[in-house]
Amino acid sequence: RKEVEQDPGPFNVPEGATVAFNCTYSNSASQSFFWYRQDCRKEPKLLMSVYSSGNEDGRFTAQLNRASQYISLLIRDSKLSDSATYLCVVYGGSQGNLIFGKGTKLSVKP
Amino acid sequence: GAVVSQHPSRVICKSGTSVKIECRSLDFQATTMFWYRQFPKKSLMLMATSNEGSKATYEQGVEKDKFLINHASLTLSTLTVTSAHPEDSSFYICSARAGQNTEAFFGQGTRLTVV
Numbered sequence: 001r002k003e004v005e006q007d008p009g010p011f012n013v014p015e016g017a018t019v020a021f022n023c024t025y026s027n028s029a030s031q032s033f034f035w036y037r038q039d040c041r042k043e044p045k046l047l048m049s050v051y052s053s054g055n056e057d058g059r060f061t062a063q064l065n066r067a068s069q070y071i072s073l074l075i076r077d078s079k080l081s082d083s084a085t086y087l088c089v090v091y092g093g094s095q096g097n098l099i100f101g102k103g104t105k106l107s108v109k110p
Numbered sequence: 111g112a113v114v115s116q117h118p119s120r121v122i123c124k125s126g127t128s129v130k131i132e133c134r135s136l137d138f139q140a141t142t143m144f145w146y147r148q149f150p151k152k153s154l155m156l157m158a159t160s161n162e163g164s165k166a167t168y169e170q171g172v173e174k175d176k177f178l179i180n181h182a183s184l185t186l187s188t189l190t191v192t193s194a195h196p197e198d199s200s201f202y203i204c205s206a207r208a209g210q211n212t213e214a215f216f217g218q219g220t221r222l223t224v225v
Contacts, residue, residue, distance in 0.1 A: 032211045043116075043203050043216040044154070087154070091211060098144060098205070098214055102153035 003027060004090050006101035014109055017078045021104045023088030024070045032091035033064055033071045037084045038103065044087055047073075078108045112138045114206045116217025123194055123224055131189045131220045133204030139184035140206035144214065145177070148201045160187055194224040 006023045013019050025033075033050035048055065050062040050071050061074040071090075075082055088101035113136040123129050133143060142161050146154045158174075160166035160181035168174045178190040187206075191198055201221050205214040 032213075034213050041201070041221075043219045044205075045216065046213050049213055089214075097156065097159050098207070100146075100154050100156070 003099045004088055004101040006088050006104050008102055008104060010105040010107050012107045012109060013078055015078060015080060017108075018074065018076045019078055019106060020075075021073045021086055021088075021106075022070050023072070023090075023101050024068075025088075025090045025099075026069070027090070028066075028069060030069075030090045033062075034089040034091075035060075035062055035071075035073050036087040036089055036100075038087055039084050047086070075106075078106075080108050080110060082106060083108045112136075112206075112208070112215045114140075114204065114215045114217045116204050116220055118220060119218055120221045121223070123222070125195055125224055126193055128190055128192045129194055129222060131191075131202055131204070131222075133187045133189070133206065133217050135185045135206040135208075135215075138206075138208045140187070141184065141209055142207045143181055143187040144205045144207075145179060145187075145189050146203045146205070148203060148219075150201075154203065157189075191222065194222070196224045198222065199224045 035047040036044040037047045038044040050064045054063040059076045063072045085103040085105045087103045090099045115134045117132045145157045148154050157172045158166040158168045160179050162184050166179040181187040203219040204217040207214040
């Protein structure tokens with residue numbers, strides 16, 4: 001099993017839709033979790049950290065399920081500008097590294 | 111968020127030459143820096159992890175003698191691609207982290223083209 005797995009997509013959704021991404025991780029000792037966003041040919045940028053209690057930032061909600069070892073990202077009322085690749089990142093792999101998922105591509109259409 | 115500056119943003123070099131890429135944390139001390147490579151339409155691939163003052167830990171399949179990493183201070187890490195070949199052409203990105211369990215911030219990336 002890969003350390004961090006994501007559905008690569010692409011997810012093609014209309015403006016205004018709600019879309020959810022899941023990410024599973026294999027190391028139960030993982031300690032920190034993040035969602036990053038990467039635009040084409042740009043560096044990844046932190047979208048939000050994921051806390052055990054779940055957290056929300058505007059239209060974005062992140063949740064962590066330790067028992068099932070997955071994190072999720074929910075985007076409500078999708079905007080065209082949300083089109084990007086969303087990377088799931090887990091800290092605390094076997095060598096204490098940041099482990100990236102391969103990313104989920106989101107395309108929001110008018 | 112914190113600022114990580116990577117330089118140069120774009121470089122074209124001749125095959126056989128060496129290229130140095132710098133990664134600086136501008137407003138925090140980075141105990142750990144990561145170097146990634148990303149080929150077009152592919153995911154980020156971790157090349158190596160470096161902790162200030164110690165040797166970098168390279169991922170399997172990454173040649174440490176070809177990709178020299180130096181992390182001599184808490185604000186600067188360098189990646190030198192030695193004897194570059196066209197297949198080394200890629201997007202190289204660094205990230206820096208202040209401490210364990212904290213988020214990492216990324217440099218702008220360096221697009222290397224070897225001709």
